[in-house]
Amino acid sequence: MMQTLQVIYQHPLLTESELETICQAHVPVVFSKGDYLLKKGQVANSYFCVIEGLVRSYVYDFNGNDITTGFIGKNEIAIDVVSLFHQIPSVEHFQALTDCKCYAINLDNFQVLYHSIKGFNEWGRAWMSECLFQLKQRTISMITDSASERYKRLQYQHPQILQEAPLKFIASYLGITDTSLSRIRKELVKEV
């Protein structure tokens, strides 16, 4: 447990023993392919550190189209930040794309540690700013890069996703249709 969660909770201000305390506040949870970690409308009361498997977050737009907002893989955290910390209903669904092993921590336990361990507090801020940065990068990429460039970037940065997620989910994540993504793939194969 320690070895796996350590990757996620890596932070210079966290001592070995604090890290252990934090890890011990987690409980193992497994999800089968298709299970929901959190559904739209539910108020989150914990978050999930993904140790194995792949999770997809998505919303429905006004036309009822399913839009993938993110993929959460090994050593990443599946969480609706707003739902959990503001205790309001989630706007996203979080669903296991494959069988998953996770460690969960609930809000109450989190809060206690967050306020008693300064390094954990710092870790939280660092984690959130990293999320903001990633999301900003993605937005910029949506503006400046072509669909095929966005695909190649995903391929390079998160190859696991391309292996395990169906094409249509990857397509909506990239902001294109599955038809277009299929054609882009075909082109890329040719190029090689």
Next chain:
Amino acid sequence: MMQTLQVIYQHPLLTESELETICQAHVPVVFSKGDYLLKKGQVANSYFCVIEGLVRSYVYDFNGNDITTGFIGKNEIAIDVVSLFHQIPSVEHFQALTDCKCYAINLDNFQVLYHSIKGFNEWGRAWMSECLFQLKQRTISMITDSASERYKRLQYQHPQILQEAPLKFIASYLGITDTSLSRIRKELVKEV
């Protein structure tokens, strides 16, 4: 000063006196149109609460195109979260689009308050999760909405920006060219 900063620092866990302590840690700063609050490559050492005026954040993409990443108006905060909290060089420029009045707080003062006032810590987390939420909404909008819908949304949510920012900056923020935005505007006028 209190009245204006109170809007930004609104939080249920902050008492009147704590709020006052926080406000007193800020110093007034003014910027003239065109001034930089922070330049790419600099390490941020403070953030700016905008009281009056409009700030634009932007980056250059690999082709040298100027991409507007955000607008920061009245009662919003101009900050490069990653640069300030990780103390690394900023990747964005922050420039005053109009003359601006701000209150600034530096990192050291912020840290002291952040760790000594629990409500301020909570405020910080709430503020960041709100940012994440807004940014996620924007990304979804980039995927599901047409350029003209994105423009109308901006018009509705941040009319100030349309008044004060030149068309080309709004265009790159929306992910289109200034030419296209000009045509979209023309269409919208017709519709009315």
Next chain:
DNA sequence: TCATCCACTTGCCATAGGACAAGAAATTAC
């Protein structure tokens, strides 16, 4: 007062990606 510079508009044509529909191929269900 004239020259220069922006900000914006407009025209013409090019192109990336979407809509829809028809298969193939793979997976799941019974």
Next chain:
DNA sequence: GTAATTTCTTGTCCTATGGCAAGTGGATGA
């Protein structure tokens, strides 16, 4: 093992937006 369902590919045609270039009007500056 066969039917049903889902996943992915492909064809045809269409539309939103981009690229480039010319032109207008207002602002700024010597």
